[in-house]
């Protein structure tokens with residue numbers, strides 16, 4: 001009979017769903033102080049919370065600011081919890097390593113940033129190359145960082161074609177099987193993604209997470 | 225006594241005025257709020273500023289006036305207002321079509337005030353002067369030019385570079401000629417006999433979706449007819465970026481885009497000429513206000529640089545070009561004047577719109593917002609003008625919105641929440657067909673008021689949609705798209721204000737141009753947060769300011785001078801390089817007045 005821990009988990013979960021960035025960290029600390037193991041806090045408060053944020057987004061109740069705030073609150077909580085894991089000699093299994101960026105010629109990075117935040121919030125390690133990223137840089141970074149996924153964002157009908165160029169470069173270097181390529185951005189469609197030979201397409205930052213998971217399901221990953 | 229008492233009869237009005245001795249009548253008329261068209265800038269050579277003296281003792285005629293009277297034989301009671309110097313009390317009748325004001329009103333609606341520079345400067349881009357020339361004058365090109373130059377009192381005059389149409393081709397037996405002069409500096413043609421009543425100008429607004437044109441009589445300075453068609457380039461891509469992509473794809477494609485545009489302009493011109501009962505070959509001047517991409521395509525300039533970062537135009541100001549070179553079939557000597565690009569995607573449609581509002585030469589801080597797909601914003605502070613484009617997208621043109629449509633008859637343009645439902649008004653009071661931009665904005669404002677919509681953009685009706693009218697609902701996704709478009713404009717505006725170090729409370733006025741026309745309620749714009757909560761009198765809806773600006777460029781030398789100076793005053797701000805864009809954009813996604821609260825940076 002311990003109602004206390006549940007209250008802590010619920011409060012933290014609430015804070016993440018409501019995007020209370022300043023409260024999520026302290027609430028995570030409180031949960032730890034109450035003696036809850038960090039893994040339990042992550043699994044029972046954080047993960048369900050960010051999933052709820054995703055659900056509210058899909059339902060149309062949440063929009064970009066709420067989504068971002070949710071992801072930020074998640075990040076604040078996770079910083080605290082991961083620190084605690086580390087000091088107890090544990091570590092969280094990464095969901096996968098993702099190299100992300102907006103393609104060359106395109107500076108629209110709001111969508112890309114959101115995708116990165118949601119991926120991070122969902123346990124992925126994300127290497128963000130920023131915007132206007134050259135085709136070669138995606139491939140070089142993915143190799144160096146032993147990434148699992150290359151995620152490409154494009155917002156212009158003209159720059160969409162650079163997503164194709166990344167796939168082409170991978171093919172020509174014989175690296176196509178080594179990395180999964182995931183594409184997105186407002187003008188990009190499922191059909192386009194298929195045509196250019198990308199492995200996955202996501203319509204939103206929330207979908208990006210499930211697509212990334214599916215791409216890596218049943219696969220060891222390149223990282224240790 | 226140094227003052228002269230005067231009485232002016234203008235239309236149905238009688239206006240009393242006083243003048244200092246020796247002042248010209250035209251000057252006094254201007255002071256009295258009755259500006260008249262001075263076709264030759266009061267040089268006494270056009271003979272067009274005739275007023276009728278109803279009573280009073282007539283003063284001496286000037287040499288110029290004597291000469292003109294001899295040639296034109298107007299009755300003695302008619303005098304040239306620019307020449308007549310006042311010494312005795314007079315009663316003068318001003319012919320209606322000599323007054324500048326009625327035309328200005330029809331051009332601009334109620335908003336353009338008397339402080340407009342071009343009021344002081346009616347000066348059509350191309351003018352015709354009737355001249356007597358001797359056989360010797362015509363014998364040599366040089367002599368001809370200098371004879372015309374001195375005859376017209378011009379500081380400089382050059383021949384049109386188009387050698388085939390040199391005025392020598394006119395039979396030398398005739399003594400009376402009509403000189404066609406471009407911008408008081410270029411002799412386009414010398415026509416035999418007297419043809420100075422046939423001179424028209426074409427104002428063009430070449431937009432991505434719509435091409436609008438207005439035909440003007442350049443003698444009277446009045447609009448004859450206007451029309452618009454859909455831009456047929458749409459067949460090659462709906463938006464600017466797709467057109468650029470198409471143009472770059474294959475060598476012949478730029479030409480195809482050009483031909484499509486030219487064809488629609490030719491069609492428009494035909495229609496306008498027919499409607500006005502004139503000939504297209506009487507058109508000697510075209511003023512083009514096209515967006516950056518359209519300007520490039522029209523002038524046959526490569527669009528490549530506009531297709532990739534950093535999105536720079538190939539030119540800002542462009543020399544006037546012969547219409548024949550462009551491929552427009554008007555008068556063979558017709559010239560095209562292009563309103564300058566200002567940088568990035570901010571093009572000639574914006575420069576002409578700015579000129580129309582008089583903003584570049586007005587003291588004070590002003591904001592100009594064009595609510596089109598490109599979402600251009602200009603901010604004037606002191607002598608500088610900052611411009612940016614925010615890429616709002618076409619949501620407020622009704623595109624991508626489930627029940628959206630362009631502002632055509634039948635579209636809801638306004639709604640009001642009352643007694644638990646929306647009361648709506650459609651354009652032309654026609655049968656309801658959808659919602660246009662102003663209607664969409666109006667629904668947002670009223671839904672907020674009704675509590676059907678939260679500032680976050682969430683619909684609270686429980687059905688994820690807002691019922692606007694029978695069979696017409698706005699979905700949650702529609703709202704999201706509108707939020708994105710609004711946020712682009714709002715954040716762009718705030719970042720420009722920030723760059724200039726200006727607070728919105730310091731604005732002396734805000735011009736809203738583009739799709740909304742005058743059907744939108746400023747209070748609703750403020751309620752959704754599109755505009756900062758300025759007092760009503762500071763918010764001015766301009767309608768199609770680009771076309772009106774093109775008209776102004778046809779009619780006013782001051783406007784053209786201002787157009788030439790404009791790119792020098794303007795600094796293009798690339799919002800893409802603004803560090804805090806994302807934060808600003810996300811904040812701007814929320815609806816309502818909160819975004820403009822002070823200290824909410």
Ligand code: B12
Nearest residue numbers: 107108109111153156157184185186202204205615617800
């Ligand atoms: C904000 C904005 C800008 C800002 C960008 C600031 C920034 N740092 O990002 C500024 C003002 C600088 C800008 C500039 C330009 N823009 Co702009 N811009 C927009 C706008 C208004 C919103 C885009 C946005 O951020 N949406 C919100 C984000 C969250 O959505 P998103 O990016 O689609 O991302 C979501 C999904 O697509 C998905 N996703 C995104 N990436 C990925 C990646 C993967 C792997 C996955 C799985 C999913 C995924 O998840 C995200 C979240 O759910 C749109 C119009 C609109 N109303 O949508 C135009 C728009 C994109 N821009 C456009 C244009 C033309 C431009 C300019 C070329 C022109 C100009 N007027 O200056 C410049 C180009 C600059 C450049 N070098 O790229 C056009 C593109 C048209 C076309 N056919 O390509 C649009 C559509 C507007 C329009 N119709 O004119 N723009």
Ligand code: FES
Nearest residue numbers: 264268271273306
């Ligand atoms: S204005 Fe030309 S004669 Fe008076």
